[in-house]
Amino acid sequence: MIRDKSKVKKLSEDIIVLIREKFRFQSGIIYCLSRHECEILCAQLAEYEVRCDFYHARMSDAARKDVQLKWMRNEVHIIIATIAFGMGINKGDVRFVIHTTLPKSLENYA
Numbered sequence: 001m002i003r004d005k006s007k008v009k010k011l012s013e014d015i016i017v018l019i020r021e022k023f024r025f026q027s028g029i030i031y032c033l034s035r036h037e038c039e040i041l042c043a044q045l046a047e048y049e050v051r052c053d054f055y056h057a058r059m060s061d062a063a064r065k066d067v068q069l070k071w072m073r074n075e076v077h078i079i080i081a082t083i084a085f086g087m088g089i090n091k092g093d094v095r096f097v098i099h100t101t102l103p104k105s106l107e108n109y110a
Contacts, residue, residue, distance in 0.1 A: 011100060012044035018098075019050060019078075027071070028096040030080045037100065042080045052078040055085045 015030065032038045035056040042054040053067045053076045070076040072091060079085060 012041055015098060016048050023096050025077060026095040027091065027093045028078050029094060030078060030098045030100065031083055032080060033101040035082060038080045038082060050078060051076050052080055055079050055081040057084050
């Protein structure tokens with residue numbers, strides 16, 4: 001299920017408030033249900049000058065590696081990803097994880 005654009009826009013506004021109030025310039029992960037939602041949310045957060053990028057399975061291996069490297073180097077503060085992201089991640093300064101939808105199983109919570 002993909003939210004309609006107005007719901008995603010409201011979600012992005014809520015996330016912006018949270019980031020500005022509690023996690024400004026800090027490293028985090030936002031998990032979305034679909035690749036499309038990752039891309040839309042990333043574009044909306046970027047409008048607010050949030051340094052973010054998206055990560056999902058339809059990207060080339062090189063593009064995924066590039067995004068992950070930028071995140072590990074803190075060139076990007078927030079990764080917006082499907083649950084495919086996160087396996088084997090070892091980044092000690094992650095300060096928040098947001099799930100935009102409920103995962104289908106408890107094992108998917110990071």
